[in-house]
Amino acid sequence: LLRELEQGEAAALFASGMAAASAVLLALRPGARIVAPHDMYWSLRKWLIEFAANWQIALDFYAGEDELAARLQQPADLVWVETPANPTWEITDIARAATLAHAAGARLVVDSTVSTPVFSRPLTLGADIVMHSATKYLNGHSDVVAGVLVTRAADDFWARIRAARAAGGAVLGPFEAWLLNRGLRTLFARVRLAAESALRIARHFEHHPGVARVLYPGLASHPGHEIAARQMQGGFSAMLSLRVAGGEAAAREVAARVRLFKRATSLGSVESLIEHRAPVEGPGTRCPADLLRLSVGIEDAQDLIDDLEQALAGAA
CATH class of the missing domain: 3.40.640.10 (Type I PLP-dependent aspartate aminotransferase-like (Major domain))
Structure with missing residues (x-):
């Protein structure tokens, strides 16, 4: 298969x-x-x-x-x-x-x-x-x-x-x-739904005051967008990252305040995950300290947006 x-x-x-x-x-x-x-x-x-x-x-x-x-x-x-x-x-x-x-x-x-x-x-x-x-x-x-x-x-x-x-x-x-x-058996249904939600989340937070930058190849602002649009058909994946305004401390606070997202280091499953990535990689990492990695699952996209909104508001 x-x-x-x-x-x-x-x-x-x-x-x-x-x-x-x-x-x-x-x-x-x-x-x-x-x-x-x-x-x-x-x-x-x-x-x-x-x-x-x-x-x-x-x-x-x-x-x-x-x-x-x-x-x-x-x-x-x-x-x-x-x-x-x-x-x-x-x-x-x-x-x-x-x-x-x-x-x-x-x-x-x-x-x-x-x-x-x-x-x-x-x-x-x-x-x-x-x-x-x-x-x-x-x-x-x-x-x-x-x-x-x-x-x-x-x-x-x-x-x-x-x-x-x-x-x-x-x-x-x-x-x-x-x-x-x-x-x-459910690969296409799961991944397509999750990618649609990821794009919706990325667009919602692209100009959010609590987010310094959204990293997602489905956004026109992403430096690899044109190539991604050419070699990826039907979607841009269900992974994105948020660089939180306020730096590392704010990123840690946002990760601690989510309710629907689960704090975990994996990705690609039906449940949505959030991770403050840099400390997971440890010394020598090239990952920015203010970066939160999101693995978007198959929950309702608006529920996920609302969860991130309340976490960002609480960390402000």
Whole structure:
């Protein structure tokens, strides 16, 4: 089913999103070169830095497509893209990234967890592998930890990925696979509704006095909006972030005052979550201290707006 959704040649399930991502990287040979974004899932970024140091892997980070192009003036083996990118939702032009990666001799891997196959199909845009933390939207019920990879070609590199999965004991269990299949039955209905609510929330708070900035690719003010509109069909995801006027203290206060939103660090489920992100990532984070990350669920959009309104009013 996931192979068909992503229009790939083969798919593999993993025991977590991190297991899926790390299997791709473990399939590389010592001496390989990886080019990855500064802004990406924080746990994977930390693991990647340690992995590169221990496995004699050259690792270069980029911020934005121009810097990616500059990094790829030299040969590389793997380019990692996350779009929209957690937690500020930068957008990368997948087709351009694929062209740049392939010209440098690299495979392009796209973390499409936030977009989901509901809104984008990276393989059709030139990516070689698409990765999802299936814990999030694909399952959508906060009761499974899983990951998935879908490949455009079942080649030798794919065989090495599958070998890494087997050697690491990272195969998804049968009950978890059954639960994931259950969640996929409502994927399109859940994600479309949540994305519609996210856009409504983003528009409502874009010019709110208690909010310094709304980060959401569905807004025309977002620097990646034009690219997102071109490569995402039918919506812009259900993730957004608010930078709270008043700074870190005000952001913490807003997070403490919500009633309908749940304070939690995950995303992509039917319930709406809010998180003061920077302290979760810890030392070295690039996340602004005034940022609140919102994962919009399937509750009534106006109820969610009202909840944020009362929290912002209480923190003022």
